[in-house]
Amino acid sequence: MSVIRIEEWSxxxxxxxxxxxxxxxxxxxxISKALNLQTAAVARRLRTIEKRVKKDLISSHTLPxxxxxxxxxxxxxxxxxxxxxxxxxxxAIDFRFWVYDVLKLLRQASGLEGFQVFRMLDKDHQxxxxxxxxxxxxxxxxxxxxxxxxxxxxxxxxxxxYPKMVKKNEMTPNMLVExxxxxxxxxxxxxxxxxxxxxxxxSKTIYSKYIS
Numbered sequence: 001m002s003v004i005r006i007e008e009w010s011x012x013x014x015x016x017x018x019x020x021x022x023x024x025x026x027x028x029x030x031i032s033k034a035l036n037l038q039t040a041a042v043a044r045r046l047r048t049i050e051k052r053v054k055k056d057l058i059s060s061h062t063l064p065x066x067x068x069x070x071x072x073x074x075x076x077x078x079x080x081x082x083x084x085x086x087x088x089x090x091x092a093i094d095f096r097f098w099v100y101d102v103l104k105l106l107r108q109a110s111g112l113e114g115f116q117v118f119r120m121l122d123k124d125h126q127x128x129x130x131x132x133x134x135x136x137x138x139x140x141x142x143x144x145x146x147x148x149x150x151x152x153x154x155x156x157x158x159x160x161x162y163p164k165m166v167k168k169n170e171m172t173p174n175m176l177v178e179x180x181x182x183x184x185x186x187x188x189x190x191x192x193x194x195x196x197x198x199x200x201x202x203s204k205t206i207y208s209k210y211i212s
Contacts, residue, residue, distance in 0.1 A: 004063070008173055009034055010091060017061055017074060025059065025074040028083070035087035042083050043073055049082060057082065144190060151203045152183040155210050182210055 003018040012034035015027040032039040043058060050057040057079040062071050075083065084092045103120070110129040112119055119125050149168070156179045157166040171179060189202050 015063070017063070019059075019061070023076070025061070025076050026080055027063070028058070028073040028075050028079070031075065031080060031083050035083060035089055035092060037083065037087055039073070042086060045086065046075060046079050046082060147202075148183060148186045148190065151186050151206055152179050154203075155182050155206055158207070158211050182206065185209070 005016045005018070005024075007014050007016060012030065014030040014034060016024045017027075018024055028043060029039050031037075032042055046058040055078055056076060058073060058075050060071050061074045062069050064070075084095055087093075106129055107114075107117060107120055110125075120129070150165075153168060154165050156171065156175050157164065159178065160166075160175055166175070168176070168179065186202060186206055189200075189205060192198065193200055193202060
């Protein structure tokens with residue numbers, strides 16, 4: 001039986017199904033409602049795109065409901081992103097421009113000038129950029145991930161008055177929003193510390209900013 005998880009976003013509940021280990025698909029009807037889209041229209045577009053790009057985007061899955069088992073349309077991560085591009089909600093527009101910022105950084109890292117942006121549409125150049133990106137990235141240490149998340153969890157828990165550290169999956173929506181903001185600061189501070197060889201305590205710096 002597939003694992004089902006419900007995520008809260010902007011006041012909406014979105015059901016996710018783990019079709020296989022680490023492969024999460026979302027209920028399209030839930031996504032469409034959250035993004036102010038028509039489910040049928042999104043499904044038609046995704047099926048058309050799926051044939052062209054030859055990537056899985058959309059499928060169906062039987063889910064338990066209050067009215068009994070029901071077959072529902074689900075989409076994978078690619079499908080979710082494609083649905084977001086169709087939404088006019090402010091959050092969706094902000095997300096798209098964040099993606100554009102990432103693409104701009106990738107273009108700059110590859111050595112292309114602004115007037116050469118259309119070269120990024122070339123598949124061979126895309127492969128070249130991705131290879132450059134993979135080769136330039138340092139392998140992150142697992143201990144850094146654990147440390148960053150632990151510091152974030154402790155900071156949020158203390159800030160919200162909990163005597164012991166609360167795990168991420170036990171936090172309220174407001175705590176999760178605050179946690180993400182703190183985690184971003186932790187990751188940035190860890191990177192700066194390593195880059196410049198600073199003799200500072202990341203945890204103490206973060207705690208003094210958010211808890212004092």
